[in-house]
Amino acid sequence: MNIPDKVINRLTLYHYILEDYEDGLFISSTQIAELLNMDDSQVRKDIKYLNNAGKCRVGYNVQDLKSSIEQTLGFETQKEAFIIGAGNLGSALAKFDSFSNYGLRILAMFDNNPVKVGNTINNKEVFHISKLPDLVRRLNVNIAILTVPRQFAQDAAIFLANSGIKYIWNFTPCVLAVPKGVKVWNENLIGSFLQFTSNDKDGV
Amino acid sequence: MNIPDKVINRLTLYHYILEDYEDGLFISSTQIAELLNMDDSQVRKDIKYLNNAGKCRVGYNVQDLKSSIEQTLGFETQKEAFIIGAGNLGSALAKFDSFSNYGLRILAMFDNNPVKVGNTINNKEVFHISKLPDLVRRLNVNIAILTVPRQFAQDAAIFLANSGIKYIWNFTPCVLAVPKGVKVWNENLIGSFLQFTSNDKDGV
Numbered sequence: 001m002n003i004p005d006k007v008i009n010r011l012t013l014y015h016y017i018l019e020d021y022e023d024g025l026f027i028s029s030t031q032i033a034e035l036l037n038m039d040d041s042q043v044r045k046d047i048k049y050l051n052n053a054g055k056c057r058v059g060y061n062v063q064d065l066k067s068s069i070e071q072t073l074g075f076e077t078q079k080e081a082f083i084i085g086a087g088n089l090g091s092a093l094a095k096f097d098s099f100s101n102y103g104l105r106i107l108a109m110f111d112n113n114p115v116k117v118g119n120t121i122n123n124k125e126v127f128h129i130s131k132l133p134d135l136v137r138r139l140n141v142n143i144a145i146l147t148v149p150r151q152f153a154q155d156a157a158i159f160l161a162n163s164g165i166k167y168i169w170n171f172t173p174c175v176l177a178v179p180k181g182v183k184v185w186n187e188n189l190i191g192s193f194l195q196f197t198s199n200d201k202d203g204v
Numbered sequence: 205m206n207i208p209d210k211v212i213n214r215l216t217l218y219h220y221i222l223e224d225y226e227d228g229l230f231i232s233s234t235q236i237a238e239l240l241n242m243d244d245s246q247v248r249k250d251i252k253y254l255n256n257a258g259k260c261r262v263g264y265n266v267q268d269l270k271s272s273i274e275q276t277l278g279f280e281t282q283k284e285a286f287i288i289g290a291g292n293l294g295s296a297l298a299k300f301d302s303f304s305n306y307g308l309r310i311l312a313m314f315d316n317n318p319v320k321v322g323n324t325i326n327n328k329e330v331f332h333i334s335k336l337p338d339l340v341r342r343l344n345v346n347i348a349i350l351t352v353p354r355q356f357a358q359d360a361a362i363f364l365a366n367s368g369i370k371y372i373w374n375f376t377p378c379v380l381a382v383p384k385g386v387k388v389w390n391e392n393l394i395g396s397f398l399q400f401t402s403n404d405k406d407g408v
Contacts, residue, residue, distance in 0.1 A: 005399045012395035017379045020358075035379050037388075073398050088296035095292060098354065098377040102394045143401070150302065154224075169400060173302040175221045175239050184241075185400035187393070190306045191216035194277050195209045196373060196389035197347075 003072070007046050010036075011069050012102070014046070018066045028059035075103040080139070081169070084156060085147035086111040086119065086126045089171055093145060094121045107141060133163040142166040150174050157184075207276070211250050214240075215273050216306070218247070222270045232263035279307040284343070285373070288360055289351035290315040290323065290330045293375055297349060298325045311345060337367040346370040354378050361388075 003011075014032055021027055029047070033040035047060070050068040070076060083090045086109045093099075094106055109126045111117060119126045127135065135141070144165045148156050153172035160168055161182045168184045170176055176184050207215075218236055225231055233251070237244035251264070254272040274280060287294045290313045297303075298310055313330045315321060323330045331339065339345070348369045352360050357376035364372055365386045372388045374380055380388050 003402070008399045008402060009392055009395035012392055012398060013379055013390060016377055020378065035381055074402060079401055088292045088299060092292035092296055092351075096377075096393075098394065099397075102398070104394075104397055147296075167400065169397065173220055173300075174224065175217055177239055183400075185396070186217060187396060188213055188216055189300070189391070190302065190308075191213035192389070192391060193303075193308055193373065194216060194306070195212045196371065196387075197283055198207070198212060198278060 003049050007049055008073065010042075010046050011049070011073060014043070015066060015069045015073075018062055018069075021062055025062060026056070026059035027062050027065070031059075073103075075101065077103055078105050079103055079143060080105045080107050080141050081143035081145055082107060082132070082135070082141055082165075083109040083124070083145045083147060084111075084129070084132075084160065085109075085149075086113070086116045086121065087147060087149075090145075090147040091121050093147065093171075094124050097122075106145075107139060108135065129159070132159070136164040143169065145169045145171065146176075147171045157182075207253050211253055212277060214246075214250050215253070215277060218250070219270060219273045219277075222266055222273075225266055229266060230260070230263035231266050231269070235263075277307075279305065281307055282309050283307055283347060284309045284311050284345050285347035285349055286311060286336070286339070286345055286369075287313040287328070287349045287351060288315075288333070288336075288364065289313075289353075290317070290320045290325065291351060291353075294349075294351040295325050297351065297375075298328045301326075310349070311343060312339065333363070336363070340368040347373065349373045349375065350380075351375045361386075 013036060017032055017035055029040040029043040033043045050072045052064060052068050081104060083094055083106055090109055094109055106124055109121060109124050110129045110132050111126055112129045116126050117128045142165055144160045146153060146156060146168055150172050153174040154176060157168060157176040157178050161179050166182055169187060170184050171187045173190060178184055217240060221236055221239055233244040233247040237247045254276045256268060256272050285308060287298055287310055294313055298313055310328055313325060313328050314333045314336050315330055316333045320330050321332045346369055348364045350357065350360060350372055354376050357378040358380060361372060361380040361382050365383050370386055373391060374388050375391045377394060382388055
């Protein structure tokens with residue numbers, strides 16, 4: 001089933017809430033809606049995308065709802081990725097342990113700075129970028145998380161594509177021109193901030 | 205005018221393209237659309253939200269289109285913010301110079317770790333978190349960028365609200381319960397990644 005982007009986004013937030021929920025076996029759509037400052041009818045509509053959401057008269061069973069989100073969004077299907085750029089942002093993402101709970105496993109990092117190569121950040125080794133094509137092939141990884149400085153982003157994207165990467169999660173403020181067959185997802189932080197401040201609303 | 209979120213997001217991406225565009229005075233909707241692997245009719249529709257987009261027979265005037273996006277999205281209205289948490293993610297955001305071109309000025313950072321307090325990251329001083337209420341008042345800042353570890357996020361949010369912060373840009377994988385009057389924008393990285401990989405499409 002093709003779930004709309006906004007719904008995927010919200011289901012992930014519901015999952016965050018359930019992770020932290022310690023107040024009982026059940027949670028209502030109203031409780032979820034209040035935390036996110038949204039309408040409870042929207043919460044119920046989103047949850048209809050799931051199978052076995054565990055609804056009963058007193059609300060949703062927390063464990064059932066949690067596993068149902070996990071199954072529907074595929075948290076159990078591990079996707080493996082490399083981080084390109086071992087600067088602050090790359091290191092922050094490498095240290096972000098929540099990723100692995102949600103199906104994203106970072107295997108290694110790459111940089112061209114000899115000072116960084118050989119370091120280990122949260123158990124992820126930093127390799128020289130020249131090792132990328134070989135490791136993409138041998139480990140069969142097709143996702144790259146791009147965190148290099150803006151001025152190197154386009155060249156890096158072409159190098160990734162030539163190395164066999166098929167998905168680029170792009171954290172740079174740069175639109176990447178890539179060959180056909182390579183997908184780019186722009187983590188557009190500036191666009192996100194402008195949405196927040198220009199419409200003056202909560203972000204769900 | 206209230207511009208839909210998706211359109212704000214795409215207009216920012218068009219601006220990235222124009223920033224890097226060195227091939228002439230004019231750019232067509234088809235050129236923009238190809239870079240983002242989207243439909244050119246959508247590009248033209250988005251640009252209709254702008255005044256003075258500078259359209260003529262050979263395409264859009266690059267400078268006019270750029271300034272028009274800047275005016276419409278308010279890049280010139282500086283918004284000032286504090287970063288809460290001087291770890292890798294906070295430091296990466298403090299070093300992200302593109303923010304200031306898009307109207308976001310980071311004034312300072314806050315942390316509770318004595319080793320970090322007193323440091324300067326990209327000309328932004330790291331203050332002890334206890335200084336926050338006073339600096340919020342004196343500098344009249346109402347935006348906080350929250351990058352603390354997940355387990356401290358909720359307590360930090362309440363502290364921010366009590367200190368007079370009105371907008372929290374939340375980078376933690378945690379849904380924050382905040383008092384009325386405080387807006388939260390969730391930079392939901394995991395939701396973003398799941399959108400990318402579950403629908404297998406470009407992210408625009």
